[in-house]
Amino acid sequence: MKLRHVTVDCADPYELATFWSGVTGWPVSDQDTPGDDEVLIEAPPPVPGLLFIRVPEGKTVKNRIHFDWQPTERTRDEEVERVIRLGASLYEDHRGPQGRGWVTLLDLEGNEFCIEREAKPVT
Structure with a gap:
């Protein structure tokens, strides 16, 4: 399958x-x-x-499933800013010390998705 x-x-x-x-x-x-x-x-x-x-119906509750994206060409923070410029909205910021954590955003219709930390430093 x-x-x-x-x-x-x-x-x-x-x-x-x-x-x-x-x-x-x-x-x-x-x-x-x-x-x-x-x-x-x-x-x-x-x-x-x-x-x-x-x-026909709109979104009424939190998503039961969502996307977790990991940047490959930018840092997490650069990717968050880029996606916000595309129209996403900041929902929850879970970034912590030493660059850990993720950011939860909303797409144009309010669907949650996350941008995680990049796998390795972007040069």
Whole structure:
């Protein structure tokens, strides 16, 4: 069995997919356009794609599952600032002494996700 997509329910699939495309650097499928009810971000294999699907109800409670991202080209703090510039909002800051910890952010529709510390120092 293979995990093909991670699916996110949302109000505006194209807008949210465009945000996440900016975060990840993965392209929005060239088959998708604004107003579509389903929009796919194509991740590099073997990573599953991110599929955004329009639903009528809004988010009402904390996510039961969320993404934890680890920067590979920037430090955690640089990545947090970059993603905030893309439109994310700071939710909880769990950074501690000696650079430990993570930051929890909200995407454009209030879905929580975390930026963890980079695996090794970025040069």
